[in-house]
Amino acid sequence: MGFRVTVPASTANLGPGFDTFGMALGLFEVIELRVLDEGVLIEPIDAGAGDVSDVPTDESHLVVRALRRACEHLDVPCPGLYLRCHNTIPHARGLGSSAAAVVAGVAAGYALAGKSVDAAALELAAELEGHADNAAASLFGGLVLAWQDVRAGVSSWRAERLDPHPGIRPVLAVPEQRSSTSAARGLLPEHVPHGDAAFAAGRAALGLHALTTDPGLLLPGTEDRLHQDYREPAYPATVHLVRQLRERDVAAVVSGGGPTVLALTTDGALPEGVDLTGFTAVELPVDRTGVRVAAL
Structure with missing residues (x-):
């Protein structure tokens, strides 16, 4: 068998x-x-x-x-x-x-x-x-x-x-650096300000709408105050790349516990002029089967 x-x-x-x-x-x-x-x-x-x-x-x-x-x-x-x-x-x-x-x-x-x-x-x-x-x-x-x-x-x-919106084309920037999920999680505070929690709730709801219905709202719908900035000491180059991309209107986030960067694009490409030193960019489709x- x-x-x-x-x-x-x-x-x-x-x-x-x-x-x-x-x-x-x-x-x-x-x-x-x-x-x-x-x-x-x-x-x-x-x-x-x-x-x-x-x-x-x-x-x-x-x-x-x-x-x-x-x-x-x-x-x-x-x-x-x-x-x-x-x-x-x-x-x-x-x-x-x-x-x-x-x-x-x-x-x-x-x-x-x-x-x-x-x-x-x-x-x-x-x-x-x-x-x-x-x-x-x-x-x-x-x-x-x-x-x-x-x-x-x-x-x-x-x-x-x-079902994610069919127009979403993820691009991953994968570094050589590895990161421990437990170590990155250890950088998170036990408590966050109430305003940040409320912000996160609103952005998560908006993000769900953007991911399934309106990719035009992906940039505000992926904005985070709960975890990414706190984890910057574990992978500063990752957080720097996320900020570079977001400044260019790309809905970029840290993938999971990092240090890979996920860019949720609609064209499968990253903008010119972004410093990808130390990263390898690859477009990956959404898998819909599991x-x-x-x-x-």
């Missing part, structure tokens, strides 16, 4: 939608999985992500951990595994590489159970990933709104999938 699991990269936050907005991108991790009688054999392949020497090849691999958890949830035997992992999404760049690995494992577990991914799959992925924005985007594709629902003292992760599983 074997499967090929294809998982899109993702970008999160999209400016003011901190820990809530996510969007799937047309850059894919491909995991080929075969069932063994016992043991774990992992073959990592650098398919564009850069150095994969730090990728574990034992039970600690994120795909294996997620698959084991999904099999436990679905009450199916968790066999020995052979994984051939085509690592395409750059690691530690704010493009959802860890979420993609988790989603690949969860989807593989569902495939072993003969089921399609569902809302419970999001719960499993978010449990391992820590939050649901990137995971939901990789699972369901398109634009997602993720939140944590708490009822009777029990919390669960939820997500709503929306994770795919096919038999080998």
Whole structure:
């Protein structure tokens, strides 16, 4: 028994939608999985992500951990595994590489159970990933709104999938520099001024309208006061590039936890005269399908 699991990269936050907005991108991790009688054999392949020497090849691999958890949830035997992992999404760049690995494992577990991914799959992925924005985007594709629902003292992760406006053409400026999500998050204050919170709520609502209906409002709809400026010490070149682009009326934001810059354009290009030293610019389409599983 074997499967090929294809998982899109993702970008999160999209400016003011901190820990809530996510969007799937047309850059894919491909995991080929075969069932063994016992043991774990992992073959990592650098398919564009850069150095994969730090990728574990034992039970600690994120795909294996997620698959084991999904099999436990679905009450199916968790066999020995052979994984051939085509690592395409750059690691530690704010493009959802860890979420993609988790989603690949969860989807593989569902495939072993003969089921399609569902809302419970999001719960499993978010449990391992820590939050649901990137995971939901990789699972369901398109634009997602993720939140944590708490009822009777029990919390669960939820997500709503929306269709981004077809005129939006994301351009990513990907640096060589890596960034730790936890370190960048550690720079955030425990409290923000009430005025900034109110500003963020309004801009998030406007951003959702711009992303789905009116791309002409993307510049004001991606303005942020909650997290990007606080994180500048972790990646000053990233924040500087965001400011350069916004000064030229480009709706640019930090992608996820950084340090990649996401520019939401309508023409697939960045303006001339912008200093991209240290960054590689690439246009990526919005992925509208999410994770795919096919038999080998």
